[in-house]
Amino acid sequence: MPNIPLRLLTKIHGIVTPTLQRDSATLTARSTKMYAKRAALSLAFVIVLVIFFSISIGTVDLRSYFFPLLQSPAAARPLCATNPVPLRVFMYDLPRRFNVGMFNRRSTDQTPVTSLTWPPWPKKSGLKRQHSVEYWMMGSLLYDGDGREVVRVSDPEMAEAFFVPFFSSLSFNTHGHNMTDPKTRIDRQLQIDLLKFLAESKYWKRYGGRDHVIPVTHPNAFRFLRAELNASIQIVVDFGRYPRTMSNLSKDVVAPYVHVVDSFTDDELSDPYESRTTLLFFRGRTFRKDEGIVRVKLAKVLAGYDDVRYERSVATGENIKASSLGMRSSKFCLHPAGDTPSSCRLFDAIVSHCVPVIVSDQIELPFEDEIDYSEFSLFFSFKEALEPGYMVNQLRNFPKDKWVEMWRRIKAISRHFEFQYPPKKEDAVDMLWRQVKHKLPRVKLGVHRSQRLKIPDWWKRKR
Numbered sequence: 130m131p132n133i134p135l136r137l138l139t140k141i142h143g144i145v146t147p148t149l150q151r152d153s154a155t156l157t158a159r160s161t162k163m164y165a166k167r168a169a170l171s172l173a174f175v176i177v178l179v180i181f182f183s184i185s186i187g188t189v190d191l192r193s194y195f196f197p198l199l200q201s202p203a204a205a206r207p208l209c210a211t212n213p214v215p216l217r218v219f220m221y222d223l224p225r226r227f228n229v230g231m232f233n234r235r236s237t238d239q240t241p242v243t244s245l246t247w248p249p250w251p252k253k254s255g256l257k258r259q260h261s262v263e264y265w266m267m268g269s270l271l272y273d274g275d276g277r278e279v280v281r282v283s284d285p286e287m288a289e290a291f292f293v294p295f296f297s298s299l300s301f302n303t304h305g306h307n308m309t310d311p312k313t314r315i316d317r318q319l320q321i322d323l324l325k326f327l328a329e330s331k332y333w334k335r336y337g338g339r340d341h342v343i344p345v346t347h348p349n350a351f352r353f354l355r356a357e358l359n360a361s362i363q364i365v366v367d368f369g370r371y372p373r374t375m376s377n378l379s380k381d382v383v384a385p386y387v388h389v390v391d392s393f394t395d396d397e398l399s400d401p402y403e404s405r406t407t408l409l410f411f412r413g414r415t416f417r418k419d420e421g422i423v424r425v426k427l428a429k430v431l432a433g434y435d436d437v438r439y440e441r442s443v444a445t446g447e448n449i450k451a452s453s454l455g456m457r458s459s460k461f462c463l464h465p466a467g468d469t470p471s472s473c474r475l476f477d478a479i480v481s482h483c484v485p486v487i488v489s490d491q492i493e494l495p496f497e498d499e500i501d502y503s504e505f506s507l508f509f510s511f512k513e514a515l516e517p518g519y520m521v522n523q524l525r526n527f528p529k530d531k532w533v534e535m536w537r538r539i540k541a542i543s544r545h546f547e548f549q550y551p552p553k554k555e556d557a558v559d560m561l562w563r564q565v566k567h568k569l570p571r572v573k574l575g576v577h578r579s580q581r582l583k584i585p586d587w588w589k590r591k592r
Contacts, residue, residue: 215280216566218342219288220270223326227295227319228267231303244271247550256444259386259473260298262364262561263344265548267294269558276554279562285332290362290565291341295323298347306349320354336576339380342565346384348469362568364561367469367493379571382564383495385557386473387548389444390453392480401482401536402460402529408436409486409524410459412452413474415441423488424465426515434521439463456481460532461507461524464488465514479505480543484535486524488514496545496560498567505539 222241224230229242232251242248250264251257270281270292282288300319305312327333333341337360344364345351351358363381398404409431415424431439438455442448456462462478463486470492478485485506494502502508507524514520547556 215278216562216569217282217287217289218270218279218292218562219282219285219290219332220267220292220294221326221330223294223323227323228263229296231296231299234303242271244273247271249550255446256389256473257299257302258389260302260347260350260366261387262346262366262384262548262558263294263296263298265387265550265552265558266292266342266344266364266561268550269552269562272551274551277552277562278554278559278566288332289340289569291332293323293327293341293343293361295319295343297343297345297350301347301349301352317353320351324354324357336572339572339576340569344384346386362565362572366495367471378493380568382561382568383493383497384561385476385495385546386471387557388476388480388546389449389473390456390477390481392543392547393457393482396457396482396540402532405458405460405483406436407438407455407459408434409461409463409521410438410455410483411463411465411474412438412440412442412448412455413472414443423511423515427463427465427488430515430517431521436525437521452477453481456483459483461486466492476546479539479546482536482539482543484532484539486520496564498564499560500542500545505535505542 224239225236225242226239229248230236230239232248247268250261254261269277269279273281285291297320300316304314304316304319307313327338327341338358339360339362341361342364343351343358343361345355345358346364346366348367363376364384365376365381366384366386411427411431413424415428428439428441431437438459440455442452456478460483462474462481462483464472464475464478465488466472470489471494475485475487486509487502487506488509488511490511494500507527509520509523544553545555545557545560547553548558549556552558
C-alpha cells in the first residue's frame, strides 16, 4: 500500500465523509417517505373497507354527510332500526270451526284454511270488524311475502313463537252475548276443545305456553277459560278490563282496534285547518258503564257551543258514514273512555286525520315504545275535561301552525294502524309482530329462570 501523507488523508476524509452522510440521509428520507406512503395507503384501505362494510350492513348512511338533500323525510323513515331477520312463527293447523268457519256456520268443511282458500272479511259485519285483529294476524302468516317482521315456518323446532288461530272475539260476537243464551255453549265448547288440544301439544307443555301468541281483543273474549291463558302472550286492545293477574304489559301486546270508518286517502287540501269547520267532534253512545260514565257528564259540559258537535248515536252503516264525514270536517276528535279506557273511536280519528283529544286517566296505547302520541294527540284528565269551559278554551286557543304540524304527523303515522290483506311492511299487523318480537327476550328470561330455580318466584315472597 502506498505511503499517503497524513495531511492528504485528512483532506480526503473531509470530502468523502459529508458526501456519504448526505447520501445516507437521502436514502433514509426516501425510505421514510416510502414507508409513510405505504402506511397511509394501508390506513386508507382499512378505512374504505370499514366504511364499505358499515354501509352494507346499514350502520352508516353517507348521504347524510355528503348529500343531505337526498335523505328521506323524517315522517317517511322506519320507526326504528328493525331486525333484518324476521320473527319465525309456527301456526297450528286448527279446524275451521275455530276461525274462518264462523263466517259460514252452515259449511261442514273443517280442513285447515290456506292462502288459496283464505276468505275476505265479511263486508256487512258492522262493529264486529273492530275486534278482528285475530283474522288479520292469521292472514299475515298465510301470506308468503318478503320484507316483513314475520315469517311462517313449517317446522316447530325452528319457531321462536307459536300462533294459536282461534277467533275468540268473533266467537263471542257470534255465539251469544248473554250468558243465558244457549248459543254460548258453542263458545264454551270451543274454548274447552282448544285448551285440550294445547295441553296435548309438546310445544305448549315445553314452556307452559309462554311462547304462544293468542289474540283476545274483545273485552269478553275467552270469557269462560281466560285465566288458563295467563302465561301466553296475549294480543289485547285494552288492559283496563282485566286485573294484572290475567293481563300485564310485561308479556302482553296492546293492539289497536281495527278502524270501522274508511281511511282518508286524498286529504291534500292547501289549508286543512280552515277547511275543517268544526272545532271538536264526538258521535257515539253516551250511556256507558264504569269509566264510560264520563260521556254523560261531557254531554252536559260541552252543550251550547256552536263549534262543538257532541252527538248521541248507535253504530249502524249510515251512522258510521256520518261519523266519518264528521271526523274529516273537524279539527279535533274527542275520545272519552267507553266501557273500557280505550275504544275504536281513537283509531277512526287517526285514519280520518283528525287530531285526537283523549280523555282518560288509565289508557294504554299500542306501539308506544315506537310512537310518541303527544306529537299528534292532546290529553286531558277526567278532572280537566269536566271543568266547564276549560277544554274548549284550550282547543280554541291552540296555535294553527302547531295543529298543522300534528295533522302532518298523523297523516305520516296512520299507515301503522291499517289492517289489510295482503299485509304490508309496517302496517298494523307488521307492527304487532314486532311487538311480539320485543316481548320474547323477557319470555326467554322467565323460561330460563324457571328451569333452574328451586323456589319459584322467591323474590315475590315476604321475608
